Amino acid sequence: MQVSTVIEPKKSAFKINFRELYEYRELLWTLTYRDFRVKYAQTILGFSWAVLNPFLQIFILSFVFGTVAKAGTGNVEAPHLIYTTAGMLGYTYFSNLMTQAGSSIIMAQQMVKKIYFPRLVIPLSKAITGLIDLLATMVILGLMMVYYQYTPGGNIIYLPFFILIAVLSGLAAGIWMSALTVRFRDFQQVTPLIVRLGMYATPIAYPASLVPEKYLTLYYMNPMAGVVEGVRWCIVGGDPPSTLMYLSFGLIAVLFVFGIFFFNRVERMMADIL
Template sequence: MQKLIIDASKKSISINTKELFTYKDLFVILAYRDLRVRYAQTFLGLLWAVIQPLFTLLIFVLVFGKAIKIDTGGVPYPIFALSGLSAWTYFAFVMNQAGNSIVGAQNMIQKIYFPRLIIPLSKAVVGLVDFIVTLLFMAGLMLWYQFAPSHNLFFLPLFILLTIIAALGIGIWLSALTIRYRDFQHIVPFMVQIGLYATPIAYPASIVPSEYQLLYHINPMAGVVEGFRWSITGGSSLEAVAYVSFGVAIVLFISSLFYFRKVERVMADIV
């Protein structure tokens, strides 16, 4: 019996993947539409992708870099903070946009059939544009400080992938939960605000007391941000507890697909 359940689950996932590929054109259209609307009739255009993290970075520099004087292990503080902030900004964007995506597309969902998972997935593509712009800004900052990237840069694509997985894992969960419980529309901004300071962006995770390290790394972005920063600025190897965050991110992503698949059957009726 257990084998039959596992086989059925695998079959369900494979069919869903094939269906997503069939609707790839719709996926591209939705992503392009969101990207065009995001910057339509704006004077600064893509510069908005830099302005928000830039002002957050300035606050971090003044508070944590100048006032508290966080030890960054020889890395210029603006580079230290921005290396974590760039990953977090992408994560927060996808979590927020994907979390509200199904409710925002309820008219389309009620009229035509298509794999609903396309909607939150398309938000990850839109966020990548801002993410790339932020990384280019960080590259310019490193040139300004004449700070050479670490030889660990080879691992950066892996941590970008983990950032996408973590963002989509929570985003897909929220998109499915928000259909039944609209309270999550109000919870998401709160999660973003708290998560900004509960993640090692403005400070290294090493300052967290050892007895709280495991609890701290249940936050999937804690280890991901550490790895993201390590791949750019170098330093000592990642602590073993960081892998807890990686595992949480992967579990969230896989479980979100199963739950979304379950809710998708009645989505048009309750949205």
């Protein structure tokens, strides 16, 4: 009986093999296109759901916090709908990617078990598809600004930076959840709960200034708190975000690095677990 031994260079669990991902770029685009088609296939409204879903979430949050709870907008002179939409812009990508990436590898388990490819391609395809939802929220925000004749201030030049941080946070969450769900199937049930609770634990429809000062440090340990405050400051102005937002940014960086580490560790046994 002939035994073959394959010798491979040691791979750091903290590194992303960008060269290998580039070699599988066609698979990445194919999965992205498939996700986009499947998401809106055989629906009456089709792509309109990409705008309708976030709009309904924004309207409900604005009604609950602006009309019922009367949380207001702090010292920001902007309609509450625009205020909420600006907050939702920072949270949309994170929540959608966290939800979709969570079950992405399990849904593709037949492909994972049959052929080799860098498994990171799967959550990355969800990350690209998630940009459509982010764009849809931007469209809603733009239409509201036209309707209310609201013009953002000079802070808007910093928006690309905070959007980049929002995308990074979504990637971190997506990578973590895609690996955790493979290892522990309970996260299929936990992820939607985290997303729903996060909408209320993040200052989307209310200012962070309403949070008691003694709880602010704990509050900004929510990675999305700093992102949402930063994105909204860019669009509607007001007081600059608290310096505690850098705590949120630091946690995002830590989650991303260790998410890659955990994903690489789980990737070695994915086919066996599935």
